Amino acid sequence: MAKGITTREQNYSQWYIDIVLKSEMADYSPVKGCMVIRPTGYGIWENIQKHLDRMFKETGHQNAYFPMFIPESFLTKEAEHVEGFAPECAVVTHAGGKELEEPLVVRPTSETMIWAMYKNWINSYRDLPILINQWANVCRWEMRTRLFLRTTEFLWQEGHTAHATEEEAIAETEQMVHIYQKFAEEYMAMPVMVGTKTEQEKFAGAVKTLSIEAMLQDGKALQAGTSHYLGQNFAKAFDVKFQNQNKEQEYVYASSWGVSTRLIGGMIMSHSDDNGLVIPPKLASLPVVFVPIWRSDEEMELVLKNADEMTQGWDKLFFKIDDRDNVKPGRKFNEWELKGIPIRIEIGPRDCENKEVVVVRRDTGEKVTMPMEGLLPKLEALLDDIQDNLLANAQKRMDENTHIADDFKEYKKAVKTGGFYKIHWCGENSCEDYIQERSKSTIRCIPYNGEEEEGECIVCHKPSKRRVIAAQSY
Amino acid sequence: MAKGITTREQNYSQWYIDIVLKSEMADYSPVKGCMVIRPTGYGIWENIQKHLDRMFKETGHQNAYFPMFIPESFLTKEAEHVEGFAPECAVVTHAGGKELEEPLVVRPTSETMIWAMYKNWINSYRDLPILINQWANVCRWEMRTRLFLRTTEFLWQEGHTAHATEEEAIAETEQMVHIYQKFAEEYMAMPVMVGTKTEQEKFAGAVKTLSIEAMLQDGKALQAGTSHYLGQNFAKAFDVKFQNQNKEQEYVYASSWGVSTRLIGGMIMSHSDDNGLVIPPKLASLPVVFVPIWRSDEEMELVLKNADEMTQGWDKLFFKIDDRDNVKPGRKFNEWELKGIPIRIEIGPRDCENKEVVVVRRDTGEKVTMPMEGLLPKLEALLDDIQDNLLANAQKRMDENTHIADDFKEYKKAVKTGGFYKIHWCGENSCEDYIQERSKSTIRCIPYNGEEEEGECIVCHKPSKRRVIAAQSY
Numbered sequence: 001m002a003k004g005i006t007t008r009e010q011n012y013s014q015w016y017i018d019i020v021l022k023s024e025m026a027d028y029s030p031v032k033g034c035m036v037i038r039p040t041g042y043g044i045w046e047n048i049q050k051h052l053d054r055m056f057k058e059t060g061h062q063n064a065y066f067p068m069f070i071p072e073s074f075l076t077k078e079a080e081h082v083e084g085f086a087p088e089c090a091v092v093t094h095a096g097g098k099e100l101e102e103p104l105v106v107r108p109t110s111e112t113m114i115w116a117m118y119k120n121w122i123n124s125y126r127d128l129p130i131l132i133n134q135w136a137n138v139c140r141w142e143m144r145t146r147l148f149l150r151t152t153e154f155l156w157q158e159g160h161t162a163h164a165t166e167e168e169a170i171a172e173t174e175q176m177v178h179i180y181q182k183f184a185e186e187y188m189a190m191p192v193m194v195g196t197k198t199e200q201e202k203f204a205g206a207v208k209t210l211s212i213e214a215m216l217q218d219g220k221a222l223q224a225g226t227s228h229y230l231g232q233n234f235a236k237a238f239d240v241k242f243q244n245q246n247k248e249q250e251y252v253y254a255s256s257w258g259v260s261t262r263l264i265g266g267m268i269m270s271h272s273d274d275n276g277l278v279i280p281p282k283l284a285s286l287p288v289v290f291v292p293i294w295r296s297d298e299e300m301e302l303v304l305k306n307a308d309e310m311t312q313g314w315d316k317l318f319f320k321i322d323d324r325d326n327v328k329p330g331r332k333f334n335e336w337e338l339k340g341i342p343i344r345i346e347i348g349p350r351d352c353e354n355k356e357v358v359v360v361r362r363d364t365g366e367k368v369t370m371p372m373e374g375l376l377p378k379l380e381a382l383l384d385d386i387q388d389n390l391l392a393n394a395q396k397r398m399d400e401n402t403h404i405a406d407d408f409k410e411y412k413k414a415v416k417t418g419g420f421y422k423i424h425w426c427g428e429n430s431c432e433d434y435i436q437e438r439s440k441s442t443i444r445c446i447p448y449n450g451e452e453e454e455g456e457c458i459v460c461h462k463p464s465k466r467r468v469i470a471a472q473s474y
Numbered sequence: 475m476a477k478g479i480t481t482r483e484q485n486y487s488q489w490y491i492d493i494v495l496k497s498e499m500a501d502y503s504p505v506k507g508c509m510v511i512r513p514t515g516y517g518i519w520e521n522i523q524k525h526l527d528r529m530f531k532e533t534g535h536q537n538a539y540f541p542m543f544i545p546e547s548f549l550t551k552e553a554e555h556v557e558g559f560a561p562e563c564a565v566v567t568h569a570g571g572k573e574l575e576e577p578l579v580v581r582p583t584s585e586t587m588i589w590a591m592y593k594n595w596i597n598s599y600r601d602l603p604i605l606i607n608q609w610a611n612v613c614r615w616e617m618r619t620r621l622f623l624r625t626t627e628f629l630w631q632e633g634h635t636a637h638a639t640e641e642e643a644i645a646e647t648e649q650m651v652h653i654y655q656k657f658a659e660e661y662m663a664m665p666v667m668v669g670t671k672t673e674q675e676k677f678a679g680a681v682k683t684l685s686i687e688a689m690l691q692d693g694k695a696l697q698a699g700t701s702h703y704l705g706q707n708f709a710k711a712f713d714v715k716f717q718n719q720n721k722e723q724e725y726v727y728a729s730s731w732g733v734s735t736r737l738i739g740g741m742i743m744s745h746s747d748d749n750g751l752v753i754p755p756k757l758a759s760l761p762v763v764f765v766p767i768w769r770s771d772e773e774m775e776l777v778l779k780n781a782d783e784m785t786q787g788w789d790k791l792f793f794k795i796d797d798r799d800n801v802k803p804g805r806k807f808n809e810w811e812l813k814g815i816p817i818r819i820e821i822g823p824r825d826c827e828n829k830e831v832v833v834v835r836r837d838t839g840e841k842v843t844m845p846m847e848g849l850l851p852k853l854e855a856l857l858d859d860i861q862d863n864l865l866a867n868a869q870k871r872m873d874e875n876t877h878i879a880d881d882f883k884e885y886k887k888a889v890k891t892g893g894f895y896k897i898h899w900c901g902e903n904s905c906e907d908y909i910q911e912r913s914k915s916t917i918r919c920i921p922y923n924g925e926e927e928e929g930e931c932i933v934c935h936k937p938s939k940r941r942v943i944a945a946q947s948y
Contacts, residue, residue, distance in 0.1 A: 034541035067508035096615030141570030
């Protein structure tokens, strides 16, 4: 247990806050619900951006930027959309010293602004598809906030695509949720359940919402990314038609999809321990840190010289030699452990004599002595191993904590302890509401490609054709 | 002259608007003064970000993110700052369906928020320096806007550094303006004048402001980047002290510096012509486009096969083969010319027989036949040549249009035709005001490392020790 960090067993929520603040990932700001993302945290976001952006571009998307202010009247054009978002908006009523004729909302999401622009850009099927993504800040005025997981302002990406056919728009929606799944698993080492949200839980304005749901260490679910098939809803709201190949006017089909800085909260709650952060190597801004150990100036010179020589030609962003001489090695160990750096390398005078170093992996704490010669490929292999191990652990946790439940009383009791529960549900809103009210848990998704299975709704016992995933959530 | 583009001679302002809109760099939005940056324009911004971000990181800076909302009272803590920025702020008065206790302004710049946070992070000289940069959107409610050059919302980066000594903070301020200069010249092919702003033109809250000033094709100046030495002004406003090495409490010294999407406007007005955009190769998202030419299906197969074979192993982001079969080659030429792609390659059936292609450079329009074999290094060299040529042209323009002026009447007449004028100025606000009122031009900067030269103020004829740069500006 690290100094100043509450253990998970003592208080899981406080543990999370301690980790975020002490590792300097983020800080509270003077504006209620808004956070400051400090360099340690922002470095993770930069890596998330880098990899996702590449995946988006490889699938033909381009980035653009739309205004953060949206005329209030735009929201009202799509009936469900305004109902979902208007209560959460921050509203600019004055600007440049004057009251505005029409108030502007700070974007909670950009469908309305973007479809107002698409109206000008789309005339013919030749203008389609439009595959645009935006990296931006958005604002949703939340009552209860939590660092990274739910903040009033957050950073995200929002893709907004326009298509000539329903099939193409649905294929895009599915493609993007699977890109999110791939990213979560391969880069964040965070396995997810892919599925469809219920009618009541879908995005305000969507025909269908797909999501990825992660299971965090306390067994709660985190909706970590969503991809919406919007049908022609926004095209109708903003009168966006195109001439199809048969020279007929038709409304355009749409998708939108997004992930946010919430992912960082998911990463922290997936892997970290009572000693601090654990960062998956593929998201680490700094994969390797050297902590040289010395007791005299001669020893200092010796170990630093050896560390310098060993790392000749290495990528400067791959490692750092922590040569601060006003901080003791033990304190450095704790600091880097707290900050979740995947590999720590200890190098002292005797190591220099033996031409070896002590390599410590953050995930297991395991120490191995390795020869200095040929170290780089061994470290790269170790980083891969750490990445794999984190994913395997998270997968194991998910598997072990995913249960079948058929009795509502038992379910209600069990779900409080965390975990995913596969339950039968008839599809009625009233039964979904009942689950939420009685058990403080929700239906997270209807699993994608889920097997059909005849059964009875856990609430009303009417027939059900497949199991859904229910859990407590963030 | 391209279809639908006003020539520069006809109407320079309209030419600029035509270029921006027709090349799909940007579009007007439904919110007054806010623009939409379309993929073509955003690709340029991504390249600007990529290169500048690397230069920032190489000089030890890290990225972070601070809230976009700032409590209104924060602005008032620094007297000059509030006077400069309060009139331009957009104000959020309502959020989450309620009136806020204290209104929030949408950041016009983030000194106040960041120094409110630095107060929590700085205790000792050991916590210094802090070298943080932020990529973000900001809002300044402008009355008269112009695409890219002056918009209500814009994208920028803002560096905010904290130091233990005045010397270090000044050195940082100077380092950053020189990074901007280097970036403008090496990447944007846009030579700039580096200098100090006058007391009246400096940043609201700064001790001293350095800027880079570019000369655009109409001879007007564009302030393209600024770096401010803030002294202890914000440290005093937010009570940020540190214990120095002598264990004394001292206020922290600061710098801030920024460039914005305005740079894209500067790039367009530096290089483009009556046929459309001209993009410096180092900022081009797409350096090379192939336009295959065919008249029959057999010819199509032949030229596409040759184009594919030639480009085997090339970086996919380096080139594109425009194989649209519903658009004629001539129209493709115009489109890519309008979009400013540095190199166009024409490849027809006879070229395939001769194993050669026709290479057309965008800057001069010059056509050269090159053998298919060994083409890539030749294209790379040509791109370098285009980059150099654009810089040389812009430098020539700046040199030819920088004049000495000693008589105010003559200056007043001359400055209307554009160009930079080296004039003597006594340093008094009243003479600076006189220049602005009578000639609609301003003192752009006091050149950095400018030579001392005895002279008389162009307005009051009192002694002056050096010449300053005056010009009309955007």
